[in-house]
Amino acid sequence: MRQLDGQDRLCGAEINSITNLVQRGYFDSNNARIVFCHSMTEDGRNVALILMEYFSLSGYETESYEIQDLHDADPGLFRTRGLRNLAKTISRVILERGTDYCAINATGGYKAQIAIAVLLGQALGVPVFYKHEKFNEIIAFPPMPVALDLSLWMRNSGLFFLLDRETVCEKDVAEHWDERLEALVERVEIDGSNYLELSPIGQIFHETFRGRYWSDRDRVLPPPALEKRKPHLGDHDWGNAREPILAFMNAVNKIPYVRHCRTHYWNPDLPSPNIFRLKGEEIEGVFSNGTWTVKIKVETTAVTPGQREACVADLNNWLTTGK
Template sequence: MRHTLICTVGTSLFNPNLRTLPAPDHYDEWLQKQPVPDRAHLTTDTVATLKTTFEHTDWVTLALHLSQLPPTLRLCGAEINSIGDLLQRGYVTPTATLLFCHSDTDEGTAIATLLVHYYQALGHTATPYRVEGLQDNHPKTFRTDGLRNLVKQMSCGLRLRGAEYCAINATGGYKAQIAIAVLLGQALKVPVYYKHERFSEIIAFPPMPVSLDFDLWIQHNGWLTALGRNSHDQTPWETVQDDWSEALEPLVERVEIDGQVYITLSPTGQVFYEAFRERQLPQMALHLPSPVPPQQKRKPQMSNHNWGNARDPIIRYLQRITDVCPYVTGCRTFYWNPALSSLNSFRLQGDALEGTLSNGTWIVRFEIETSSQTLGERQACLLDLNQRIGKDFG
């Protein structure tokens, strides 16, 4: 059974629910607008206590008061309603761990804090996660950073807890946020649940075999991995346009900076990255070629260029690749440009494995010789090398 529930968080608990609690002279009018089954629980004293505690922003005490009410009350908001339904139906374990991914706003933080205290009072382990850029004041930031960071945050939770033991509750939050959570769950074969306020019960989006093009991933693995690793990274359009495919369009967004066009991953592209990272990398690691004996490894070979101050860092980088990758025999440079920038990455060019190193002002390209004998082994080397950037070498 699923023992961890990753939840998107919205604002319905605060607005309109708690923020519109009535003063005593408007209580009767307000009560008539509540669902009939809820009214018996919403006494004048209960409502007055909730209203006062909310206005004092005492989230710990407010959580305790709410925890005394049935989780089915509409007043409790989308998150509590849906989680209560999931627990009641046994879709997750009774003491499931709850991870709340909330917006990059003060209100989002406050709601997540309240939810954490609420579920801790009920015996759950609960943790809030603020998703950088997930706010509606700057739509561009929301699209380019917020939704991608949501994918990364949820994917991290799935990796740490084990996707096979997790479920996603995509009830709360922005509509785009819900859509991305559903797409991620389906791509990673994790069940996703959703409850609309008019639904009598929660519904499931069962894990589906989302079609992901492995050949496309391999062909463009270098820059896809580089951009997926860091949501702030981007690469000039001119560095990828020669090998461009229309199939890549849903995975990227274009931004213009100082008259130059750059590409970055779209939220869908981030899902694409996370899905292959989870589903393909473990399998590909099994196909890495045999290690090269130490005595057969060679020092980096540098072509005849005026390298200037770049020579030493390039040699160190190539030597590091040779040293830390068991399957690498050696590296040799074949291209140098002292006035070009690019992402550090690796790619397959025909039967050759090529690497790119740039410090932002110059770029060098080099070939990596390995012990691989088959295309499958070369593909495994490619994925392994791109995953090592930032870990084993810069």
């Protein structure tokens, strides 16, 4: 294949498109790394190996990622998990390397991937290219005025972090459900109960704002607390839960903008998802070991709605990542 012109159709759409990108000067071929995302199929693995070898011999650094559940054996799994995992992988690659240094080539693979790539590019501000087999040259999708709501993500960040890890029983989040989330989730029935999981669009929404928030967190968070009070446990018979609850509250209290936290609800027989959320103008944390649940009020230095939303997003990020 390397004896052919890279634009020869016998080389295939992937090689044709990358060769065209180089020839048109869209990126510096001397310093470029090419990352291939391939399906969870034998054909996908084989094609990725061929492409990596082809471009490695041309002097490029190459790597590949197999996208879990991205295959045509189960259309339902492809639509939900497969496309979600594709969005997660592309987002991670781009955010690790920086949006100013990346572009997406949406040529090759399943047609549904093009839609995911275009939406990701619009959300992350990354150029997206595509070459149809009948096109003489590769084209760039033009930027479109797509606006995503950061405030919606921050207010519901706990749910997004939960759904990024697992399915969530619908009744567990019904009390604080926001109808604007409908397009970002899908419902599945498990053992007679309705569960929520992120849709592919929801995954893009979450990945976009998680990366954007982390870049801007120092700018949007309120100032550190000058004085702190010790966490307060209410008058309950906490039993064996006392130590883990107090340890959790002490950890929350060490976060710079937190002034104080106190318990306001206790149920020894109720499991719940761990989450931080807004209740009116107050921040509430829900902490559970899977058998009992405690709810705590978190007092911060936030004075505006935007700062409170930023605190909720930061607390949920801390709950998930520990930082």
